[in-house]
Amino acid sequence: KAGVTQTPRYLIKTRGQQVTLSCSPISGHRSVSWYQQTPGQGLQFLFEYFSETQRNKGNFPGRFSGRQFSNSRSEMNVSTLELGDSALYLCASSAGQGGYTFGSGTRLTVV
């Protein structure tokens, strides 16, 4: 069974630009959630999607958005990038109960 796939693995963007990250969950998993990991703030919840609907959102500004497609693949978008958005962005998929499987992450560097 293929794991959670996140693309791209690395990104370098300039302040003010926007970026889109992609996550393909484990086949059959309908829940996809996103987390930001930084040295200062640790792992923080961004949002969770289930069957194309955002069910839960963390405490992040509106520049952070996401969506989920009918095949459960998810994208997150960050607009007007700031230096502080540099982080490892992790996606997790779940079948509903129990474990969450994470992808390898996308490392975003904003310069």
Place this chain on the structure above:
Amino acid sequence: GEDVEQSLFLSVREGDSSVINCTYTDSSSTYLYWYKQEPGAGLQLLTYIFSNMDMKQDQRLTVLLNKKDKHLSLRIADTQTGDSAIYFCAERNSGGYNKLIFGAGTRLAVHP
């Protein structure tokens, strides 16, 4: 409130047992998790325990849950150098859907 706390560092000798501790505040958490993160990698799910259980064993890993004290521990038997990593404790938030609250992580260093 939501908070998960872990000690930041643990050093053990190869072959010894490691015990990583975690405390949490949400008494109605449904699941509690342990994840492992190696340098440059994502999070690897090691094990998780449902809140109505006291203990779960999986090969070299033993999870103990004390709901009264809101304390979770992960014991790694016969610790190997390949176990060197950061270990994160997480609780599944009871108030919302599928939201994990993570601790800051415990860095485990295994030395010969």
